[in-house]
Amino acid sequence: MSSLQRRVARKAARAIVRALEARDRRRARTAPPPDGHEIRILLLHANGMGGTIRTVFNLAGHLAQTHDVEIVSVVREREEPFFPVPPGVRIRYLDDRLPRRKGLLSRFPSRLVPKDEAAYHWFTLRTDLKLVRYIRSRRRGILIGTRPGLNLIAARFAPPEIITVAQEHGNLSSHQPQVRKRITRSYGRHDAVVTLTRADLRAYERAFEKARGDRPAVLARVPNATPRLGGGVSPLTTKTVVTVGRLTWGKGYDLLIRAWAHVAARHPDWTLRIYGGGPRGEKLQASIDKRGLSERVFLEGPAEDVGAVLADASMFVLSSRHEGMPMVILEAMSKGVPVVSYDCPTGPGEMVAHGHDGLLVKAGKIHAMADAICTLIEDEDLRRRMGANALKTAARNDIDVIGARWEDLLAGLVARRRGLPPGGPLAYEPAGAGDHDIGERPGSPDAAALHVARTPEAPAAPAARLSRRA
Incomplete structure (x- = not known):
C-alpha cells in the first residue's frame, strides 16, 4: 500500500x-x-x-x-x-x-x-x-x-x-x-x-x-x-498422579517429565498420566522415551470425562510456566485430590494454601517439584488431610457463591449507569463471598482482602x- x-x-x-x-x-x-x-x-x-x-x-x-x-x-x-x-x-x-x-x-x-x-x-x-x-x-x-x-x-x-x-x-x-x-x-x-x-x-x-x-x-x-463434575470423591488409593491441559510450552510438561525422572527413581510403582492434546505431543513423547519413562509417564490424549480422571487419581500436578486462574486446580480439589503446583504467575498462589490443601513449588524448579511430589507419595496421612481440606476449598467456590458475586457486580453496573447514589450494590461485598476465598484458610491475613476497586x-x-x- x-x-x-x-x-x-x-x-x-x-x-x-x-x-x-x-x-x-x-x-x-x-x-x-x-x-x-x-x-x-x-x-x-x-x-x-x-x-x-x-x-x-x-x-x-x-x-x-x-x-x-x-x-x-x-x-x-x-x-x-x-x-x-x-x-x-x-x-x-x-x-x-x-x-x-x-x-x-x-x-x-x-x-x-x-x-x-x-x-x-x-x-x-x-x-x-x-x-x-x-x-x-x-x-x-x-x-x-x-x-x-x-x-x-x-x-x-x-x-x-x-x-x-x-x-x-x-x-x-x-x-x-x-x-x-x-x-x-x-x-x-x-x-x-x-x-x-x-x-x-x-x-x-x-x-x-x-x-x-x-x-x-x-x-x-x-x-x-468450581465446576460440578460427574463421579465421586477420590479414595486416594491409586498410585497415580495426573495433570490435565493443552500440550503447549506454557503448561511446562517438559519440566514435569524431567521432574518425574527423579520421582520414578524413588517410587517406580507410581505413574504420571498427562491428559490433553496439542502441538507439543511428539516432543514430549520423545522426552519420555529419552529418559526411559515410557512405562511410567503416559500421554493419554484429551480427557472425555475429567471428573472420572480426577476421581481415579491420588494427586494432581500443575507444572505451568504461567496461568490466569487454572480451573483444573478447582476441579481436582472438588474430587478431594491434593495439588502440587508451581507458584507461577498468576493463580496457583491464591488458589492453593501451601501445606493445607496442597504444596506450592518455586516456579521452574525441577528437583523441588520432584521432592514435593515424593512428599505426598510417602506421607499418606498428609495426602489425605490435604485432600479433605481441598474439598472444603472447592466448596467455598461453588457456582452459587461465585454466581452471586457476578449478579451483584452486574446489578451494581446497571445502578451506576442509572445514576443511583452510593450505597447501591457496589458499596458492599456479598455476605460471606470473600470471607474465605480460594486457597485461604479461615482467619488468614488475606481473607478479607479487597475484591472490588471502584473509581471514586x-x-x-x-x-x-x-x-x-x-
Whole structure:
C-alpha cells in the first residue's frame, strides 16, 4: 500500500469514526434506561475445549436462571460444542467456517485485533465486520468480552446504551507489550474490568495509574467457580498422579517429565498420566522415551470425562510456566485430590494454601517439584488431610457463591449507569463471598482482602464512551 493509499485509508477511518460518534450521540439522547436482563458473552470459539470455554459455560448457566443469556461465538469450526450447553443458554455463531467456501474477506487478516494478540490468527476481516455489525446492533443489556481482542473491539464499537465488561481470563503480564499498551489505552471505555486474581487486579490498577488515562468505572476481582463434575470423591488409593491441559510450552510438561525422572527413581510403582492434546505431543513423547519413562509417564490424549480422571487419581500436578486462574486446580480439589503446583504467575498462589490443601513449588524448579511430589507419595496421612481440606476449598467456590458475586457486580453496573447514589450494590461485598476465598484458610491475613476497586467518581454517563472512541 502506497503512502497516498494509507493517507486515504486513515481519512476514511476517521470519517467513519466521526459518523459513529454522531450516531451514538443521537442514540444516547433517546436511549431507554440501562437494563441488565439481556446478557451477551463474546467467546472466540464456543465449540472448542479449554478452561475459558468451560468457565464461560459454567457462568452462563448460572446467569440464565434469571437472565436472557446468549453466548456469541466469533467462529465455528466444529459441528457441536465439546461441552454440554447449559439449560437456558443459546449460542450464536458469527463466522461459521464449516462450509468449504469461506468467502473473500476471510483471506484478509483482521484490522481490529492487534497482531501480537495470542489468538490473532483466528481473526480475519470477515470476523471484524461480523463482530462490529453484531455489537452495533445491540440496543440494551450487558456485553461481556472474554479476551483482549474481543474486549478492544467492544470498547471501540459498543453503542452508548450497552453496559460493557472486559473479563481477563489470563493475566495482564502474559500479553505482549503492544497488546498491554492497547489495553491500558482502551479498557477505560468499559464499565468494568474483571480479573480472576488479586495479583492481576493490582497489576491492572498499576497499569491504569501509570498510563494516567481513562479508567473503567469499576475494577473488580471475581474468581472462577468450581465446576460440578460427574463421579465421586477420590479414595486416594491409586498410585497415580495426573495433570490435565493443552500440550503447549506454557503448561511446562517438559519440566514435569524431567521432574518425574527423579520421582520414578524413588517410587517406580507410581505413574504420571498427562491428559490433553496439542502441538507439543511428539516432543514430549520423545522426552519420555529419552529418559526411559515410557512405562511410567503416559500421554493419554484429551480427557472425555475429567471428573472420572480426577476421581481415579491420588494427586494432581500443575507444572505451568504461567496461568490466569487454572480451573483444573478447582476441579481436582472438588474430587478431594491434593495439588502440587508451581507458584507461577498468576493463580496457583491464591488458589492453593501451601501445606493445607496442597504444596506450592518455586516456579521452574525441577528437583523441588520432584521432592514435593515424593512428599505426598510417602506421607499418606498428609495426602489425605490435604485432600479433605481441598474439598472444603472447592466448596467455598461453588457456582452459587461465585454466581452471586457476578449478579451483584452486574446489578451494581446497571445502578451506576442509572445514576443511583452510593450505597447501591457496589458499596458492599456479598455476605460471606470473600470471607474465605480460594486457597485461604479461615482467619488468614488475606481473607478479607479487597475484591472490588471502584473509581471514586460519579456514575459514568452512557455517552462517556463517545469522546474516547479511537
